Amino acid sequence: MDVRQLNYFIVLAESNTISEAAKKLKMAQPPLSQMLKNLEIELGATLIKRSKKKHQLTKSGHILYQEALNILKQLEEMKLKIREESNGLSGNLRIGCNHIAILNLETVTSHFLKQFPNVSLIIEQNDSITLQEKLKNRTIDLAFLQGPINQDIFTNHFSKMDEFVFVTSEELKQKSISQHDFFKKPLLLPDFHSLTSQGEQFSEILSGQPEGFTISYCSNYTLIQQLVASGIVNSFVPKSLFNKDNFLELFYYPIRKPFKLTCYHLISLKDNYLDQTSLNFIETLKN
Template identity: 30%
Template sequence: MDLRQLRYFKEIVDQGSISKAAEVLHMAQPPLSMLLKQIETHYGTPLIKRYRQKWEITEAGQMLYNHATHMLQQMEMFDVKMDYMMQGEVGQLRLGVSSSCIHLVGDVIRQFSQSYPKVELQIFKGDSEKLEQMLFNNEIDIAVILAPENSEQYEEFPLTPSPFALAVPKNWSNEIDLEVVSIQNLMKFPFISLEAMEGYSMLENIIYYLKEKNISLNIVAKCKDITIAQYLVAKEVGISILPKIQLGYVDGIHFVDLPELEIAIQPKLFYKQEATFSPICRNFIALFKSNT
């Protein structure tokens, strides 16, 4: 039994006669009568009892009718879902966002969810090193992360870079003259250091710069996550040199520009070329680019 046979049988029952069903289906009556006989032969039982002026559906016929109705409804639903999927309106998108880039995606995620409410967004958070590896392993579709040194295997879209600045707890303002600040006179304070990540040279660049200035750090904590580093500064664990970005704990932090420190983070949108085969990914990438 195929869907065509099920559709024809259902139409016969719905119309109450083969002749009326043939009219609706725009076909001759004899082939439709033959089709009904073939189905009855296939199952070895009458599906419709015929009388002189009327006919009635048998128990087996009713079971087949119910099955045909269900299958045709399922096929219609599948066609609708397939159409939605081909338009990128239903499915799943796996998005990786590093903690240092979370402030760049909020508006885009909101607009995407409003435009495509049937697309499930699965969001992964972590440091850029981890998320780049997940993108490489096809565990996520798109990553918004800090640009690694080697990214030739990806398609990319650059976002606004953020310079590094000195992050000082606001309550320490009385101890530090923020108007005449320099790195040299701040190294007596406890320092929170960003930890090195494979494929990223930010920390090495900062350390190299400080070594050139003959500055040794009083490191009290290390972490890869910029959000955690900001939190520790806000809680007065120490000072740090961090990207000047608006994350969750900036209310307790005073950022001091360091013009002599010419280092910045470069966030980018990364995806593999094959991601563009997915309508959902294409829709998200296009929306992201139009908002930047």
């Protein structure tokens, strides 16, 4: 039994005679009669009670008719899902991001889901080293992360540079600050344990810290800003992640010494097939 036979049987069931069904199918009657006979032999049941005026479906014929309708409907739905998947209109997209590479991620995902509401986003947060391993193992499709990218293993689809600013709860008179201003309160720094290049930059810029000065670390920027707002600590955050709307009591100041970082890259495993859903997300980010 195949799809063609099911289609033919549905037409037979919805016609009064085999002759009428043959006309609808634009075929001769004998092949259609033979197809019906073959179906009955295969199923071991009479499907239609023949009559010159009007044939009737048997109980078995009614069962086959309903099941054939369901099967063909499921086949059409399957085709639609596959077409939508190939066009990036549905399916799953697995994205990883590290603790600092979340610049405007909520804005990008919001725009993406408005355009592609049937796509399910699976977003996980982890350190850069783990995310690169997950890309290699193909357990995620794309990753936002900071740090040097091995171009032999990964393809970089998007990069953005950003500037660290000094964040404090105190309003200062000067427009920019120097190293000497960093040590008025304990510092709570972003956790760069897996990001060697940024750790070196912080070590350089904080080289003049007084003896016994306290530096703590945190991987969550929202928590950092909450603690700075409490007046207990000061910190550095990427300028584009500084949220003045949610923390009106905070102030940020440029650092006189140039202090830049690549805030994030969006990467995938090199030479790995990217489906249309991934490509649509990359295009949304670039726009």
